[in-house]
Amino acid sequence: MKLSRWFLDSKTGRDSVEGAAITVDPGFKGKCIVLIMVTMFFSGFIYWLNGANGAARASARAYACYANMRVLLGAVEMYNMDYGNIIRTFSDADASKDGYLVKSQYLKSPISHPEPSCLYSSTGDISTTTGRIICSTHGSVMDE
Numbered sequence: 001m002k003l004s005r006w007f008l009d010s011k012t013g014r015d016s017v018e019g020a021a022i023t024v025d026p027g028f029k030g031k032c033i034v035l036i037m038v039t040m041f042f043s044g045f046i047y048w049l050n051g052a053n054g055a056a057r058a059s060a061r062a063y064a065c066y067a068n069m070r071v072l073l074g075a076v077e078m079y080n081m082d083y084g085n086i087i088r089t090f091s092d093a094d095a096s097k098d099g100y101l102v103k104s105q106y107l108k109s110p111i112s113h114p115e116p117s118c119l120y121s122s123t124g125d126i127s128t129t130t131g132r133i134i135c136s137t138h139g140s141v142m143d144e
Contacts, residue, residue, distance in 0.1 A: 061114040065138045068111050072120060073133050075106040080127055090122035090133055 072095055079101065080086050087094075095101050095111045102110055111120070117137045124131035134140040 062138050064114040065118055065135050066141050068114070068118075069120065069133045069135060069141050071107070072101075072111060073126065075101045076126055076133075079104065079106050086127040088125045088127050088131070090120065090126055092120045095120065 072090065075095075076087055076090060083104075093099055095107060097110050099110070101107045113119075115137055119136040120133055121136070122131055122133050123140070126133065132140045132142060
């Protein structure tokens with residue numbers, strides 16, 4: 001069996017090997033090209049949408065991280081006002097299940113990290129206006 005058996009003669013519309021009459025629409029080749037182009041357009045459009053959504057998801061994770069840092073700073077400030085023993089530094093363990101912010105109920109539950117690489121800590125003295133809570137991945141809220 002030769003490869004040419006599977007192709008039609010473009011002039012007659014007949015199978016070039018068998019000689020059997022097969023009717024082919026003359027505009028069939030053009031329709032196939034248009035169909036391929038439309039399929040490629042929609043595939044590219046879906047790929048573009050997925051890429052745009054990927055960027056939106058990354059941006060949403062960053063904003064969730066910034067919100068977590070604001071919540072943590074507020075919880076530390078309230079703890080400092082109520083207990084008087086001034087907390088000057090912060091680490092990720094302070095907001096964990098066994099941390100003082102959850103045990104003293106300034107946080108309802110441990111902070112969930114939007115990304116596995118997010119680790120919260122502090123820079124400067126957080127009992128004053130110079131201190132900030134930072135994330136190892138997203139930086140601080142001030143960098144936003």
